Amino acid sequence: MDNQATVYVGLMSGTSLDSVDAVAVSFEPKFTLIATHTEAIPDQLKQSITRLMLPGDNEIDRMGEIDIQLGQLFAKATNQLINSNNLNRSKIKAVGSHGQTVRHRPELGFTLQIGDANIIAEQTGITTITDFRRRDMAAGGQGAPLVPAFHHAMLHNSAKDRVLLNIGGMANITYLPSNPEKPISGFDTGPGNILMDAWINDQRQLGYDKDGAWAASGKINNDLLFSLLELDYFQEAPPKSTGREQFNLNWLKQKLHNFSDIHPEDIQATLAALTAYTIADCIKRFTPYSDFELLVCGGGSHNQFLLQQLRSALPTADIANSDIAGIAADWMEAAAFAWLAMRCLEGKTGNISDATGASGERILGAIYQA
Ligand SMILES: Nc1ncnc2c1ncn2[C@@H]1O[C@H](COP(=O)(O)OP(=O)(O)OP(=O)(O)O)[C@@H](O)[C@H]1O
Numbered sequence: 001m002d003n004q005a006t007v008y009v010g011l012m013s014g015t016s017l018d019s020v021d022a023v024a025v026s027f028e029p030k031f032t033l034i035a036t037h038t039e040a041i042p043d044q045l046k047q048s049i050t051r052l053m054l055p056g057d058n059e060i061d062r063m064g065e066i067d068i069q070l071g072q073l074f075a076k077a078t079n080q081l082i083n084s085n086n087l088n089r090s091k092i093k094a095v096g097s098h099g100q101t102v103r104h105r106p107e108l109g110f111t112l113q114i115g116d117a118n119i120i121a122e123q124t125g126i127t128t129i130t131d132f133r134r135r136d137m138a139a140g141g142q143g144a145p146l147v148p149a150f151h152h153a154m155l156h157n158s159a160k161d162r163v164l165l166n167i168g169g170m171a172n173i174t175y176l177p178s179n180p181e182k183p184i185s186g187f188d189t190g191p192g193n194i195l196m197d198a199w200i201n202d203q204r205q206l207g208y209d210k211d212g213a214w215a216a217s218g219k220i221n222n223d224l225l226f227s228l229l230e231l232d233y234f235q236e237a238p239p240k241s242t243g244r245e246q247f248n249l250n251w252l253k254q255k256l257h258n259f260s261d262i263h264p265e266d267i268q269a270t271l272a273a274l275t276a277y278t279i280a281d282c283i284k285r286f287t288p289y290s291d292f293e294l295l296v297c298g299g300g301s302h303n304q305f306l307l308q309q310l311r312s313a314l315p316t317a318d319i320a321n322s323d324i325a326g327i328a329a330d331w332m333e334a335a336a337f338a339w340l341a342m343r344c345l346e347g348k349t350g351n352i353s354d355a356t357g358a359s360g361e362r363i364l365g366a367i368y369q370a
């Protein structure tokens with residue numbers, strides 16, 4: 001590693017609860033992915049987090065315990081990233097930790113990410129920034145998505161419009177117009193992998209549908225697809241953001257009451273089609289939808305069946321993995337929070353108000369000193 005480069009660590013634990021992603025990156029003279037690490041989330045912790053994501057009893061005590069456990073897990077992820085890659089700790093300026101979202105209620109003006117940053121700072125000896133979303137909300141925004149500013153800084157292309165598509169638990173897009181005068185937009189299109197993960201877990205006790213193979217063995221059921229599409233969220237215009245409060249196994253099972261004779265694999269194929277259709281619909285309705293490049297990132301970029309559905313819903317689009325533009329698809333979100341940490345320390349803004357709906361650009365994050 002270049003001894004002179006200032007390094008930032010980014011930590012992302014997304015709605016899928018698949019793992020904690022940790023990256024070490026530098027931004028000078030250009031974006032460089034120095035090291036990566038995946039920290040597994042122990043099963044018991046995963047279960048307690050999942051329970052906390054929907055309303056239930058004695059949430060404050062349970063949240064307090066999980067806040068500590070996640071703080072420790074995030075610190076461990078950072079220390080593993082540093083130690084197993086022989087990184088020089090003293091060159092790391094800050095850790096940017098997104099935290100684990102356990103409730104996202106933009107309609108009520110609050111969002112909650114936990115994973116105590118005091119513990120991360122204490123156990124790593126590195127200044128830690130967290131709580132990136134709430135200042136945007138205080139300014140009237142959704143607190144999400146926050147990645148568009150990073151996408152713009154790293155991936156703006158003055159020759160061609162770009163749409164960045166992140167398929168995580170939820171799916172979100174960022175529209176980057178080639179013309180810098182035009183507004184950037186970004187929002188959640190709806191579910192990414194979350195319903196497919198929930199369904200395969202319920203039916204086959206698997207964490208996710210590897211490469212979309214199970215979905216590929218089924219047939220899309222159009223009646224079910226239309227019924228799922230009835231939800232108001234899909235019709236709403238941006239800015240908008242969503243989470244597990246809306247898209248979860250209970251919602252799916254309620255919808256399935258009227259479809260008792262569909263094979264489980266057909267349901268999985270239909271859920272993949274729902275993700276692809278709603279992404280394509282948003283691109284058609286809310287971007288100019290002409291001569292653009294679609295760059296895909298997030299875990300869903302590995303789901304071949306989903307990508308095939310996306311290609312057939314957007315037949316004229318030039319679709320590629322974000323790797324080709326210089327940012328690895330699996331590490332985009334973690335890298336974004338390393339960048340947001342840098343912006344915070346430099347006193348620079350981190351949101352794009354056209355994307356979040358805030359009344360202006362704001363410096364995001366709370367600093368916990370080393
Ligand atoms: N090989 C694969 N085949 C199919 N799906 C995959 C594969 N690898 C990962 N995934 C999907 O990607 C999901 C994880 O994606 P990712 O980590 O981007 O989402 P996330 O943790 O919810 O993050 P965020 O909320 O920031 O978008 C897994 O739960 C799984 O559904």
Ligand SMILES: [Mg+2]
Nearest residue numbers: 014016018019
């Ligand atoms: Mg993840």
